[in-house]
Amino acid sequence: MTTPRVLFLTLSTAVALTFAWPAAAQDAADEEQPEHPVIKPMTGAVLNADQSRLDDFGQMPVRYKEGGRGPDINLTAEGRFWHLEYQLDDRDTSNDEIIANYASEVNRVGGEVIEQNATRLRFRIFNRGGGTTWGILDVRRNGAYEIEIIDEAGLDLGLEFDADAMLNALNSVGRVAIYGILFDVDRADLRAGSGEVLDTVAMVLKGNPALRIEVQGHTDATGTAARNRDLSLERAETVAAALALYGVEAGRLMPRGFGPDQPVADNDTEEGRQQNRRVELVRLD
Numbered sequence: 233m234t235t236p237r238v239l240f241l242t243l244s245t246a247v248a249l250t251f252a253w254p255a256a257a258q259d260a261a262d263e264e265q266p267e268h269p270v271i272k273p274m275t276g277a278v279l280n281a282d283q284s285r286l287d288d289f290g291q292m293p294v295r296y297k298e299g300g301r302g303p304d305i306n307l308t309a310e311g312r313f314w315h316l317e318y319q320l321d322d323r324d325t326s327n328d329e330i331i332a333n334y335a336s337e338v339n340r341v342g343g344e345v346i347e348q349n350a351t352r353l354r355f356r357i358f359n360r361g362g363g364t365t366w367g368i369l370d371v372r373r374n375g376a377y378e379i380e381i382i383d384e385a386g387l388d389l390g391l392e393f394d395a396d397a398m399l400n401a402l403n404s405v406g407r408v409a410i411y412g413i414l415f416d417v418d419r420a421d422l423r424a425g426s427g428e429v430l431d432t433v434a435m436v437l438k439g440n441p442a443l444r445i446e447v448q449g450h451t452d453a454t455g456t457a458a459r460n461r462d463l464s465l466e467r468a469e470t471v472a473a474a475l476a477l478y479g480v481e482a483g484r485l486m487p488r489g490f491g492p493d494q495p496v497a498d499n500d501t502e503e504g505r506q507q508n509r510r511v512e513l514v515r516l517d
Contacts, residue, residue: 268314268381270357271367274325274333277318277377287313292366292382296346296354305454307502309366311384320375327351327371334369342416342423358414358423359383364502384502395435402436402443402515409496410511413471418455420466422474430471433513434478444484447472448512452505453492465489471511486516 266286267279290313295306320330331353335345343357343365353369364384371377401408412429415421437443449464449471468487476482497504 266314267316268379270365271379271381273316273318274320274330276321278321280317280319283315283317285315289313290382292368292380294346294354294356294366296356309364309382309384309502311363311382314381314383315378316381317378318376320377323375325375330371330375330377331369338367342414344417358417363506395432395439398432398513399436399440402445402513407512407514410513411506411509413511415467415470418463420463420470422470426474430474430478434475434480437475437480437484438478444486444516446486446488446514446516447475448514449487449489449491450494450508450510450512451491452508453495453499454505457491457493461489461491461493463489464491468511 266281266284267273273279289310292309292313293306294309295304297304327350331348331350334353335348335355338345338353338355338357341357343355345353345355347354351371353367355367355369357365357367359365366382366384368380369377370379398408410429410433413426414423416423437445447468449466449468451460451464453460465487466489468489472482472485472487475485492499492508495504495508496510497507499505499508
């Protein structure tokens with residue numbers, strides 16, 4: 233078995249690195265070495281700085297099947313762009329080993345391998361807030377490889393981590409959309425990084441014992457409507473069960489799944505699909 237020699241930072245750490253640095257420090261770091269904050273080189277790989285670059289904006293054609301099924305989805309990912317070229321000290325490292333190492337790390341952090349063959353790996357990693365990191369790894373000869381990466385911007389999560397704002401939205405509007413509760417692709421399993429939002433929701437509910445909510449699951453329109461309705465209900469049930477573990481009475485939580493039936497944005501764009509994939513909390517009077 234190949235032992236992974238590449239390390240991706242956890243997504244929660246990546247967010248901290250991306251947003252905690254002062255702008256001037258970030259710009260200086262970018263000028264010195266345009267390495268990606270999450271997708272790291274293999275051990276023994278040296279960056280070819282002359283052939284690598286970081287652009288504030290770039291585009292990447294993307295083609296994939298949502299959840300590995302259904303019709304092809306074709307889109308253009310847009311965002312911060314990296315082109316990184318590396319050379320391994322061990323020039324005898326096989327193409328298969330390089331591909332396998334990166335594929336293993338994509339899966340470990342909850343991402344998805346879109347395409348994998350002898351010389352290429354296409355993948356995506358789901359970030360908090362609905363943003364997506366898209367990557368293409370191309371392996372050359374003699375231990376050389378290059379990676380192109382697009383970081384799509386995520387959604388504003390400020391409301392989700394403010395219990396007062398969340399309660400105010402439930403009282404004044406009657407509902408609040410949640411984007412920081414993360415699931416595996418085409419599954420209802422919670423991913424790492426969801427705990428902070430669940431903490432806040434539980435805090436609001438436990439601090440307001442008369443408050444009852446409908447936990448709604450919503451998906452985008454990729455895949456079949458029937459599967460998405462089932463999946464959205466399963467995810468809503470998962471959230472309700474998680475909140476019950478936090479000490480919220482199960483009788484105050486009503487899970488429902490709406491699948492793609494209540495979109496809030498255009499399903500023809502990746503940004504729109506990000507906004508449609510959500511959990512909503514709706515106040516029950």
